[in-house]
Amino acid sequence: MGQSIHLCEGDSLQEYWVIPSDVANAMQWDFIVGNGAQFIGTQNTSQTIIDFPLAGTYVLQFSETNQYGCIGAVTLDIVVHSLPAPSFTYETQCVGQPISFQNTTTASSALELIQWEINGLIDTSYHTVRTFLQEGLYPISLYVEDEWGCSSTYSELLEIYPNPESDFYFSPSNPSTTDPLVQFINLSSPNTQASWDLGYNNFSTIWSPVHTYENAGWHDVQLKIEDNNGCKDSIQKSILVKSDLLFYVPDAFTPNGDGYNDMFGPEGFEMDKWQSYHLKVWSQWGELIFESTDVNQLWDGKTKSSLYAASDTYVWSIRINDELGKQTHHTGTVNLLR
Numbered sequence: 001m002g003q004s005i006h007l008c009e010g011d012s013l014q015e016y017w018v019i020p021s022d023v024a025n026a027m028q029w030d031f032i033v034g035n036g037a038q039f040i041g042t043q044n045t046s047q048t049i050i051d052f053p054l055a056g057t058y059v060l061q062f063s064e065t066n067q068y069g070c071i072g073a074v075t076l077d078i079v080v081h082s083l084p085a086p087s088f089t090y091e092t093q094c095v096g097q098p099i100s101f102q103n104t105t106t107a108s109s110a111l112e113l114i115q116w117e118i119n120g121l122i123d124t125s126y127h128t129v130r131t132f133l134q135e136g137l138y139p140i141s142l143y144v145e146d147e148w149g150c151s152s153t154y155s156e157l158l159e160i161y162p163n164p165e166s167d168f169y170f171s172p173s174n175p176s177t178t179d180p181l182v183q184f185i186n187l188s189s190p191n192t193q194a195s196w197d198l199g200y201n202n203f204s205t206i207w208s209p210v211h212t213y214e215n216a217g218w219h220d221v222q223l224k225i226e227d228n229n230g231c232k233d234s235i236q237k238s239i240l241v242k243s244d245l246l247f248y249v250p251d252a253f254t255p256n257g258d259g260y261n262d263m264f265g266p267e268g269f270e271m272d273k274w275q276s277y278h279l280k281v282w283s284q285w286g287e288l289i290f291e292s293t294d295v296n297q298l299w300d301g302k303t304k305s306s307l308y309a310a311s312d313t314y315v316w317s318i319r320i321n322d323e324l325g326k327q328t329h330h331t332g333t334v335n336l337l338r
Helices: none
Strands: 002-006 014-017 026-033 047-053 056-064 071-081 099-103 111-118 121-123 128-130 136-146 153-159 168-171 181-186 190-197 203-205 210-212 215-228 234-242 277-284 286-294 312-321 327-334
Touching: 099 111, 111 128, 168 215, 168 234, 181 190, 181 215
Parallel strands: 002 071
Antiparallel strands: 014 047, 026 056, 056 071, 099 128, 111 121, 111 136, 136 153, 168 181, 181 210, 190 203, 190 215, 215 234, 277 286, 277 312, 312 327
């Protein structure tokens, strides 16, 4: 009676037998379809052993011939499935960094079983992720089995590398708007690539860069390094760029309309960045003569009634909130000369 069976590539010592109609008849085993199978046993008895080293489709025939030359035969359809080819990929091999193992197995049939063994731990996920906390060699194997029961295993030793260490310092340690040039000194592990984020979309791959900070305030600086093994480390530090109040208040002015020294008020460096400003001018008897909250509005030597103030000594006060919000109070006197 004809039958059909499924085997796996490399299956060996498969035994086949029939019940002949007469043990006295001549018997013969042959493949009428398929090449590559090997008879291990004899081909002229009711029982034989066959090795299938190659995948493919085979038709095995058993025939017997009686004394009158009449022939009877039975066939067996045999499908030999190729073995799945387990494989996987990964990128990083670094201590403390999650390593994603991507299953790249190829198979001619659907996989029924996937089994990872990583450093003695079993996982049946299709892909898997592991984190190794110490450097060294770790055994990894991937076993796969398809719907026909054909299986294979791939193994390798994974080397986990130590991480580099990132660090830096900067000079001057207290930069300011009048001393804004900062030198960064990279103290990281040697033989690594550096990537700097200096803030405000300023980046650099120079080992120890120099950068000028035009704005006062806190600036976050991040250094990332990567070695030849793809292992990384990063560190972030904050730099405070102080705001230096650089302004000058004259001690005399001559509001006579000649275009020279006609106005009174402060003059200085980056005054437009101040958050707030308030100038007041009093007479020596405490009368408020002039006030302004606009650094561009100076005193023209007139009173609040738009009358010409007399030549005299006046007291002034300036309150400033700089660009960092720091409040300072400044006072002095000015001589009005006509």
